[in-house]
Amino acid sequence: MSGPNGMLYGGDEIGALVFDPGHHSLRVGYAQEDTPKADIPAVVGVGPATHVPEPEEKVPDGNVTQSGTKAGNELRHYIDVTELHVPRTGMEVHTYMKDGQVDNWDLFEKMLDYCYAKVIRSPSEHHPALFTEAVWTTRPAREKLAELLFEKYQAPAFFLVKSAVLAAFANGKSTALVVDAGASQTSAVPVIDGYALVNAAVRSPVGGDHLAAQAKHMLTNMHIQMLPIYSIQSKEVIRERERGRYTLKTLPAGLTHSWQQYMLRRQYEDFCHCVAQVSESPYEERQAAAAPMSHYEFPGGYHQDFGPERFKLTECLFEQTLGAPHLACAAAAGCDADARPALWGSVVACGGVANSPGWLDRLAKELAARAPSSHRLKSHAAPSPTERRFAAWIGGSILASIGSFQQMWISSQEYDEGGKGQLERKCP
Amino acid sequence: MADILDILDIEQPTAEISRDSILHGDKVKKKYVTAKAVKRPEGMHREVFALLYNDNKDLPPLLPTDTGKAYKQTKAKLGMRKVRKWTWAPFTNPARKDNAVFHHWKRVSDEAKDYPFAQFNKQVTIPSYSESEYNQYLKSEDWSQAETDHLIDLCQRFDLRFIVIHDRWDRAAFRDRSVEDLKERYYGICATLSKVKTNPWSNTVTMVNGEKRIYHYDAEHEKKRKEQLRRLFDRTQEQIDEEQMLLTELKKIEARKRERERKTQDLQKLISRADSGNLPATTQVNNNNEGTSTPSNNASNIARRHDRKLHKKKLTAQQRPIRTVESVTVEWSGIKFPEARGTGVWLRSQRMKLPPGVGQRKTKAIEQELRLMNIDIAPTPTEAICKHFNELRSDLALALDLKNALASCEFELQALRHQYEALNPGKTLTIPPSICNSVADGESKPVGEIIDVVGSPSALNTTI
Numbered sequence A: 001m002s003g004p005n006g007m008l009y010g011g012d013e014i015g016a017l018v019f020d021p022g023h024h025s026l027r028v029g030y031a032q033e034d035t036p037k038a039d040i041p042a043v044v045g046v047g048p049a050t051h052v053p054e055p056e057e058k059v060p061d062g063n064v065t066q067s068g069t070k071a072g073n074e075l076r077h078y079i080d081v082t083e084l085h086v087p088r089t090g091m092e093v094h095t096y097m098k099d100g101q102v103d104n105w106d107l108f109e110k111m112l113d114y115c116y117a118k119v120i121r122s123p124s125e126h127h128p129a130l131f132t133e134a135v136w137t138t139r140p141a142r143e144k145l146a147e148l149l150f151e152k153y154q155a156p157a158f159f160l161v162k163s164a165v166l167a168a169f170a171n172g173k174s175t176a177l178v179v180d181a182g183a184s185q186t187s188a189v190p191v192i193d194g195y196a197l198v199n200a201a202v203r204s205p206v207g208g209d210h211l212a213a214q215a216k217h218m219l220t221n222m223h224i225q226m227l228p229i230y231s232i233q234s235k236e237v238i239r240e241r242e243r244g245r246y247t248l249k250t251l252p253a254g255l256t257h258s259w260q261q262y263m264l265r266r267q268y269e270d271f272c273h274c275v276a277q278v279s280e281s282p283y284e285e286r287q288a289a290a291a292p293m294s295h296y297e298f299p300g301g302y303h304q305d306f307g308p309e310r311f312k313l314t315e316c317l318f319e320q321t322l323g324a325p326h327l328a329c330a331a332a333a334g335c336d337a338d339a340r341p342a343l344w345g346s347v348v349a350c351g352g353v354a355n356s357p358g359w360l361d362r363l364a365k366e367l368a369a370r371a372p373s374s375h376r377l378k379s380h381a382a383p384s385p386t387e388r389r390f391a392a393w394i395g396g397s398i399l400a401s402i403g404s405f406q407q408m409w410i411s412s413q414e415y416d417e418g419g420k421g422q423l424e425r426k427c428p
Numbered sequence B: 001m002a003d004i005l006d007i008l009d010i011e012q013p014t015a016e017i018s019r020d021s022i023l024h025g026d027k028v029k030k031k032y033v034t035a036k037a038v039k040r041p042e043g044m045h046r047e048v049f050a051l052l053y054n055d056n057k058d059l060p061p062l063l064p065t066d067t068g069k070a071y072k073q074t075k076a077k078l079g080m081r082k083v084r085k086w087t088w089a090p091f092t093n094p095a096r097k098d099n100a101v102f103h104h105w106k107r108v109s110d111e112a113k114d115y116p117f118a119q120f121n122k123q124v125t126i127p128s129y130s131e132s133e134y135n136q137y138l139k140s141e142d143w144s145q146a147e148t149d150h151l152i153d154l155c156q157r158f159d160l161r162f163i164v165i166h167d168r169w170d171r172a173a174f175r176d177r178s179v180e181d182l183k184e185r186y187y188g189i190c191a192t193l194s195k196v197k198t199n200p201w202s203n204t205v206t207m208v209n210g211e212k213r214i215y216h217y218d219a220e221h222e223k224k225r226k227e228q229l230r231r232l233f234d235r236t237q238e239q240i241d242e243e244q245m246l247l248t249e250l251k252k253i254e255a256r257k258r259e260r261e262r263k264t265q266d267l268q269k270l271i272s273r274a275d276s277g278n279l280p281a282t283t284q285v286n287n288n289n290e291g292t293s294t295p296s297n298n299a300s301n302i303a304r305r306h307d308r309k310l311h312k313k314k315l316t317a318q319q320r321p322i323r324t325v326e327s328v329t330v331e332w333s334g335i336k337f338p339e340a341r342g343t344g345v346w347l348r349s350q351r352m353k354l355p356p357g358v359g360q361r362k363t364k365a366i367e368q369e370l371r372l373m374n375i376d377i378a379p380t381p382t383e384a385i386c387k388h389f390n391e392l393r394s395d396l397a398l399a400l401d402l403k404n405a406l407a408s409c410e411f412e413l414q415a416l417r418h419q420y421e422a423l424n425p426g427k428t429l430t431i432p433p434s435i436c437n438s439v440a441d442g443e444s445k446p447v448g449e450i451i452d453v454v455g456s457p458s459a460l461n462t463t464i
């Protein structure tokens, strides 16, 4: 913390936790670490507890939180892949997120319970908690979160920061134009001196989920069937484009539609991650045909090379008025003229979709074509894919472990005195 | 024991084991080794020597044989001090108003002191005013007190980052204001309050020689500046391209204009040269020793010619959209023969030598003309012949230059005519015969006459 010559360096760790709730997953871990401890799918499986427990399963542990209902039939909540990705009779999958913010608080509580019990494994009252939020999070949602943390979890301190600000911090910037390509939406948010400009922020519903839906559409058109991976007992090795030969597993009856859809979406996402590539310039048949093919094997054993389709698939991410370049331009144009040169000078890209191969290059290229020529344009992105996907969490980890930040927390004393009304003032 | 020593090739003490040999065993061994040791030759590297002359002249072992305790068993001693303990200790932060207790790791030995990071808790001082002060000094028809309070509050919260303040402005309660409006109001309040209140705000008031200097914010100027900035940034690509295109066009036009001016000047000079040139050329050559005005004039001429050539290169390098006229270059005309130099005896034929400034081509052309006129290229250099021969050659050179100039002008004329006709289809440009015939005529006329024609100012003016 302080060196021999009285100089201050480094940070000060106070055992804070950083939560980054996203549409795709929730990231949680200790401040001052470089990656989150856990990256949990942002859904909760809810099934009847009457389901026969496996013989070796004695007590429901933290993964499986129990809660009673009035009618007496218990409900169990299944969280994280090991519990969730198991076929279970009557287990519905629900997401607690909506429009970039937490919507279903009961389910989110279950998720937080799980985080404290199974990831952090330490009582919540020992750890100040820093949460990220989208710029357009509504006031009731913010206040509800503060209330939950202080009243249910007895957190000693709490803080909320806009995820765009944290992504900028993670890239070493306090002023940046942050382009975040997440699961449910892509957004561009100008950040000035560590404050997000709320009114200049823009977003579009095009993101990783849209890409997965597009992939599903494309495969259906190509008459390629995406069999659920959990339904395959075994498959044979076959030649390319041959019909798959496989045997099916006997599955428990009564698998819910929502769970099946959830599992299939994961598979389409996987297909996107493996196959999809962003072309450097708008899609062109001939150019795309010249690029190398990519091989993909489907769960049923069917496999083939994908050529131009790889590029055609991602074009939806760069649609004229919905794509990241357009959003960045719109966000910059919404700012004061004095702020624009600095923003164009540090465009920060983050989010899971920014990991698609070629995405960054395409963004840089389109921005160069669109940005006013009088500005120096420079785009930044963390070098490794995980750093890009976890940009907001890493920024939170950095912020919460800076010594001079420790005065910013809303402490439980402050909350007891001032209530949740002070949230707007304390966490701008 | 002895066999092992033999196997390992360890030298045994030769002496019998006795009290003495045990006590001085080491010494004996050492003596033995040193006795065997060969002195390292001067200049041989230590490593090479070690390879050649090891103790028992054996080959070096193939496998590492070092089995001593040197690395493995001894514990690393990093630092001689004792380990200092860390504890998870509670602390309070003086930068916080609530005395909240957090925990962090600290050394047990560290004495309790204020939280070190609290020193970074810096805040901008923002003016404050009471209700009565507001009513007395700060009333404004444009701003209500609630709105002003909101502004001051935001200034405090965002440390005068006006762009952020503008972003977080409560648009539901108050009307939207520009950044300049906000700044104007804020600095206006600062200025007013610092006049009437005793404690000035460090960031807007500076003391210069004991008198207060208040920062004055010029909103009008700022608004204009930002408007211009905005317009600059909001230009579309077409607008930028158009501006770029216009700029290059302007440059082209200017270049052409300069070229034309230069040509006119050259011709003008030629005329004046031809007008006065006939006489001075002869007088110069005649009255060498008089040394009239020309040398400096000449030098400047050469300089200009050089300059012009450079210029011409630049011009031709630029690409032009419309076919333009080949630029007419008129070289300086006539020959200035050097004056008699130095003292002592010299050959008169020296006087007939063309000066080095006259180029190869011109020399050839002059010789050609002389041959046509049946004049010896190297006549006997009598005084009179020398004089007249030089004079003749000077005139010939001038005539050649003029002919070139005329040809160029003619060419340009034709080119312009074509251009004109191309641009105005259906129209023809009739060039008065007085201008264009001259070349055809000139070709057949004897040289002397050309000089005469050119020499008359009226004829020249029509060619321009």
Ligand SMILES: Nc1ncnc2c1ncn2[C@@H]1O[C@H](COP(=O)(O)OP(=O)(O)O)[C@@H](O)[C@H]1O
Pocket (backbone or CB within 6 Å): A021, A022, A023, A024, A025, A026, A181, A182, A183, A184, A207, A208, A209, A269, A272, A273, A350, A351, A352, A353, A354, A355, A356, A357, A385, A389
């Ligand atoms: N390597 C990758 N290539 C393409 N897309 C990816 C990659 N990794 C993650 N994604 C996509 O990124 C999205 C998740 O991004 P993320 O920023 O974590 O979203 P959120 O913050 O909303 O949870 C998912 O839709 C996922 O499919």
Ligand SMILES: [Mg+2]
Pocket (backbone or CB within 6 Å): A022, A023, A163, A180, A182, A351, A392
């Ligand atoms: Mg996100």
